[in-house]
Amino acid sequence: MVLEMENVSLRRGDRWILKNINWQIEEGQHWVLLGLNGSGKTFILNLLNAYTFATKGEVNVLGMQFGKTYLAERLRKQIGFVSSAIQQKIHQEDNAFEVVLSGAFASIGLYETPTDPMRQKAISLLEDLGCIDYANRNYETLSSGEKQRVLIARALMADPSLLILDEPTNGLDFIAREKLLESIEEIAKKPGAPTMIYVTHHVEEILPVFHKTLLLKEGEVFNAGDTTKIITSQQLSSFFGLDVEVRWHNDRPFLSKVQGTSG
Numbered sequence: 001m002v003l004e005m006e007n008v009s010l011r012r013g014d015r016w017i018l019k020n021i022n023w024q025i026e027e028g029q030h031w032v033l034l035g036l037n038g039s040g041k042t043f044i045l046n047l048l049n050a051y052t053f054a055t056k057g058e059v060n061v062l063g064m065q066f067g068k069t070y071l072a073e074r075l076r077k078q079i080g081f082v083s084s085a086i087q088q089k090i091h092q093e094d095n096a097f098e099v100v101l102s103g104a105f106a107s108i109g110l111y112e113t114p115t116d117p118m119r120q121k122a123i124s125l126l127e128d129l130g131c132i133d134y135a136n137r138n139y140e141t142l143s144s145g146e147k148q149r150v151l152i153a154r155a156l157m158a159d160p161s162l163l164i165l166d167e168p169t170n171g172l173d174f175i176a177r178e179k180l181l182e183s184i185e186e187i188a189k190k191p192g193a194p195t196m197i198y199v200t201h202h203v204e205e206i207l208p209v210f211h212k213t214l215l216l217k218e219g220e221v222f223n224a225g226d227t228t229k230i231i232t233s234q235q236l237s238s239f240f241g242l243d244v245e246v247r248w249h250n251d252r253p254f255l256s257k258v259q260g261t262s263g
């Protein structure tokens with residue numbers, strides 16, 4: 001089991017931000033975590049990465065049970081995490097190659113001497129993610145789409161068991177988004193790929209490789225299970241509280257508001 005959350009609740013002040021979350025992820029299952037702004041997605045990710053702890057319930061990630069011993073550092077080495085928070089921490093003057101290499105040490109910046117196999121691996125990941133042409137460019141000079149690719153390559157450097165992509169298409173134009181999604185699909189399909197969690201607000205980004213979806217609403221699991229059963233007009237109309245229609249095209253869902261409804 002990659003993840004087991006059992007009746008997990010989280011309180012901040014006098015407010016319950018997460019309420020009775022139950023979520024099981026098996027090895028090799030790729031999940032989408034879909035929720036509107038403020039639904040609690042970031043808190044769930046913080047629980048997974050052991051940046052915060054549940055007020056109630058049990059969290060078990062990659063066989064490590066939280067609260068028993070302090071495993072945060074060991075755990076984080078097995079989780080590849082791509083998020084805007086990581087994006088902001090990257091040393092802007094490091095080049096793309098160095099940023100990817102630093103993933104081998106789970107560090108921001110390079111403080112240890114990389115081995116030759118590490119260098120070769122970084123090059124091959126830069127190639128896989130289509131970033132080899134700008135491997136020598138400083139991170140700060142890259143476009144948003146290029147930065148995301150570099151960060152994904154960095155996250156894969158340590159061969160994580162779990163790869164979490166938190167809104168990776170934020171700020172990308174249509175073409176950059178579709179190209180990034182293509183790369184994500186390729187990663188997911190490779191033999192030995194990490195289990196993936198893709199966090200998004202957008203139904204259109206659910207790729208066919210994400211067979212499972214969890215809908216999070218106001219800190220509660222609205223529904224979770226097979227994507228094809230969860231991403232339906234009926235389920236999402238009820239989830240959004242608004243009449244919406246889901247159409248599938250090339251195994252991807254597209255959402256539109258039913259004419260004449262308000263929201």
Ligand SMILES: Nc1ncnc2c1ncn2[C@@H]1O[C@H](COP(=O)(O)OP(=O)(O)OP(=O)(O)O)[C@@H](O)[C@H]1O
Nearest residue numbers: 012013015017035036037038039040041042043044
């Ligand atoms: N310290 C706090 N005390 C009380 N409420 C908080 C605190 N920090 C965050 N919240 C609230 O918790 C809720 C969940 O926040 P969270 O950041 O997890 O949402 P999210 O799903 O990640 O949203 P987004 O998609 O906008 O990033 C929000 O309503 C937020 O305002």
